[in-house]
Amino acid sequence: MSVPTVTTQRLTLRSFTAQDVDPLHRILAEPDALRYFPNSDPPSRERVQRLVSRQLEHWQEHGYGWWAVELQGEFIGWCGLQYLPETDEVEVAYLLAKPYWGRGLATEGAQASLRYGFEELGLRRIVGIVHPENKASQWVLEKSGLRFVERAHYFGMDCYRYLIERSSLDRRSE
Numbered sequence: 001m002s003v004p005t006v007t008t009q010r011l012t013l014r015s016f017t018a019q020d021v022d023p024l025h026r027i028l029a030e031p032d033a034l035r036y037f038p039n040s041d042p043p044s045r046e047r048v049q050r051l052v053s054r055q056l057e058h059w060q061e062h063g064y065g066w067w068a069v070e071l072q073g074e075f076i077g078w079c080g081l082q083y084l085p086e087t088d089e090v091e092v093a094y095l096l097a098k099p100y101w102g103r104g105l106a107t108e109g110a111q112a113s114l115r116y117g118f119e120e121l122g123l124r125r126i127v128g129i130v131h132p133e134n135k136a137s138q139w140v141l142e143k144s145g146l147r148f149v150e151r152a153h154y155f156g157m158d159c160y161r162y163l164i165e166r167s168s169l170d171r172r173s174e
Helices: 018-028 045-062 105-120 135-143 166-172
Strands: 011-014 066-071 074-084 089-096 125-130 147-154 157-165
Touching: 011 105, 018 045, 018 074, 018 089, 045 074, 066 089, 066 105, 074 105, 074 125, 089 105, 105 125, 105 135, 125 135, 125 147, 135 147, 135 157, 157 166
Parallel strands: 089 125
Antiparallel strands: 011 066, 066 074, 074 089, 125 157, 147 157
């Protein structure tokens, strides 16, 4: 399967390439980029290379995954959908370089990912998993239509679990 390219008002969501490894490595090494992740240590370049390869494999296996995110031709991070085998759920996720925080770009990417999941894949529900202290990410999920459901344990840490169901989108558009 080829990874589809999706465009939003400001973003291009496209397949990862080998050329994304170095800029992604730099983004993940930025202070606080991984602050709310289970392992906040910046990964090695080799680990980032494996992450990119795994995402391309994820697309092949599931028909969805993370996109590389571009703004005016510049790689600024990733967003998309990820299968969570431990819970048999699909998660919407995103990570952008710090200079792009607070500009609504993560929300724009998350909303495009949700539309793809519901309209192209026919998913019934999508979750968002966020660290309890990550207020900015919680706001992205809420602006994207997800609602807080419960405290939960994912990726070896306490999290907040958010959820959006296809039926809630259908009701919003009526």
